[in-house]
Amino acid sequence: MTRRSNDSYYPLNGPVFQRFCSQILPKIHHKVEWLNLESSTMKDILLCTNYPNLYGLGLYNINKEYAFRIFTDETPLIHIFQSKISSLVVDIPQKSITGRGNSITDIFTAILTVCSKLEYFRFGPAYCCQLRFQNPPTISSSTLLEMHVRVECFVDCLYLLDGRFDQLQRLSVSIDRIASPQIIIANKINCTN
Template sequence: MEYSFIQLNDLPDEILIIILKELNNIEVFYSLLGVNKRLDSIVLDPIFTRKLTIRRSFNGLNQLFDAVLDRFCLKILPKIHHKIKWIDVESLSLERILLLTNYPNLNGLGLYDLTAEKARDFFIDSNLLICAFKNQISSLVIDINKCEGPRSTIKDINIYIFTQILTMFKNLKYLKFGASSSAYHRLTLDPSLSNVFSSTLLELHVVLYYYKDCLYLLDGRFNQLHTLSVLMCSFIGPVLTTINSEVTE
């Protein structure tokens, strides 16, 4: 171990940065921050501090994750919180991470491994976390991978979450509603919903039930949108038939 450290410490900064960039930044902080001043100056570079991914599955630290997270929250995060621009965090630790300190430069947030119910409760008007970040978050990713209640409730929960996001985040420019192709992200939209709109959103990624839902998104309610990425779950059934009939007539 000592020999390995000597070899690492003897590398030029440029080579060391290339090597460390291949690792998850949480591993970099956990392993190297506090070893010596030179390594501190390297790992505190914006290359490693601007975006954090704090997830068990991503970090490959399942068995050690709690110990790593404890040290990260107590020793590391207070040193870098003002440099962080994006955080990817899982459901189990999101409140701990986001409430631990202030993030004056945070503008991107990825919320992963959420149940539909957890996501619904997170985006209520009175949530202190939302109140803290609603004006500074410009990019948001949300990943719902489970519904604890009846599957039939997921449509209503999703449209509630979607409309709450558009209403609450005043400067949102990028929204990815569904980081995977999970069925729990699917949206179906009612054109009568007056609060499904945004005058700031530039890029939107969604999973939709029907082709008509795509048309609703393009009817002017997102007047600044320049990129729309849609994963369709169904191209069959009466809704598509109706649209086809209208087109052919």
């Protein structure tokens, strides 16, 4: 449901998009299992019909404020994320990362809080969506099997591996900085030398 050119995602629009939402999607809705969507058309596409077999979403070109809002506000989209989605890709463009507002880590936390059935999660793109936990995070998941993220430092990676994701089988993590502070994780003092 997106066009990609030069590593950028562009929405479908105009009469073709309207016809797709009003005629095509309602006819094939029961066959749709995964949708890759661009943020400006996401709401229209997700709400134009019911998708009984939808399990996966790719959300592309979504700015951080909109991402935070759709995973925290009481919107019709919340029900879809809570009840159906087991695979999720969130792609926040770098130009949206800087500035005020919610942090990338706040969005990451909101997603894992709302998406209670999540088994696969790629939060990226990895070159700009850098997680940084000021304190040990309060999130956990007993369903997440695979996660792809970028963290600021090694301590942030250790927080992801301290047991809060007890079913995690595959973790792909990019670490920006490996430092050697003394840290406390799971009530144990560790030195990352």
